[in-house]
Amino acid sequence: MIHNYLILSIILFCLGIVGVISRRNVFTVFMSIELMLNAANLAFVAFSRIHESMDGHVLAMMVMAVAAAEAALALAVVILLHKHKSKLDTNVFSLLKG
Amino acid sequence: MFADGLFFGFAVLAVLGAAGLIIFRHPMNGAMSFVVTLISLAGLYALLSAKLIFALQLIVYAGAIMSLIVFIIMFLNIQPDDLPKEETKLAYILGSIIVVLPIGWFFTKIVKTLPMSSTEIIGNNFGGVQQVGLLLFKDWLVPFEIVSILLLVSLIGAVILAGKRRVNK
Numbered sequence: 001m002i003h004n005y006l007i008l009s010i011i012l013f014c015l016g017i018v019g020v021i022s023r024r025n026v027f028t029v030f031m032s033i034e035l036m037l038n039a040a041n042l043a044f045v046a047f048s049r050i051h052e053s054m055d056g057h058v059l060a061m062m063v064m065a066v067a068a069a070e071a072a073l074a075l076a077v078v079i080l081l082h083k084h085k086s087k088l089d090t091n092v093f094s095l096l097k098g
Numbered sequence: 099m100f101a102d103g104l105f106f107g108f109a110v111l112a113v114l115g116a117a118g119l120i121i122f123r124h125p126m127n128g129a130m131s132f133v134v135t136l137i138s139l140a141g142l143y144a145l146l147s148a149k150l151i152f153a154l155q156l157i158v159y160a161g162a163i164m165s166l167i168v169f170i171i172m173f174l175n176i177q178p179d180d181l182p183k184e185e186t187k188l189a190y191i192l193g194s195i196i197v198v199l200p201i202g203w204f205f206t207k208i209v210k211t212l213p214m215s216s217t218e219i220i221g222n223n224f225g226g227v228q229q230v231g232l233l234l235f236k237d238w239l240v241p242f243e244i245v246s247i248l249l250l251v252s253l254i255g256a257v258i259l260a261g262k263r264r265v266n267k
Contacts, residue, residue: 079173
């Protein structure tokens, strides 16, 4: 039944939001964002199975490309911040607070 | 039904992996349990007869992106006192679950109104490389080119951000 796939996608997305809200480790926050992207991918593929058209597959591929770009940039930023502060706490990275 | 059992197994594994990602303290443990989530999502794509996405999920996501993340985690050589002290982690997790629960309930209500649809494997090359590739280069050509520009920009950005040598300092 297709509804179970969509409900699983909702559960994974909510878990990703919980990870972003509640954790302070940079890597965990980053991987929670990846988890939300994956939940969206699952919803895309499930909807394209409902309509039996493959546009959802193409969109899922685009989301994967965006996730790869995001991983490269975010990890570069994490390396820079770790070089400056040698910490992984998101509360330390408040350089733009003014 | 065999496919229902497979779906149940993969779904439980995916949710457990995601929960492990949220709960574990060290990011390496979190990354390992996130890999479990990604691989079981690949199995779910195969059950939805998305063959190309199944392969791409395994190769690109569980292979390339996660190995990049794990490589960076090992590269930074994280000691336990580098990690943030999260004494109130459980309270925050519970609070955010309470915040998120109505949203999930709302979307579940929306999903329940959708018409029923079977999830049997479609033959006829649905989701294969040829079909998806034809669609990608016919109807989605402009977004495809925009994604290529995005990848180029992120490549340059990553080199500029992380590749500084600071010889003068």
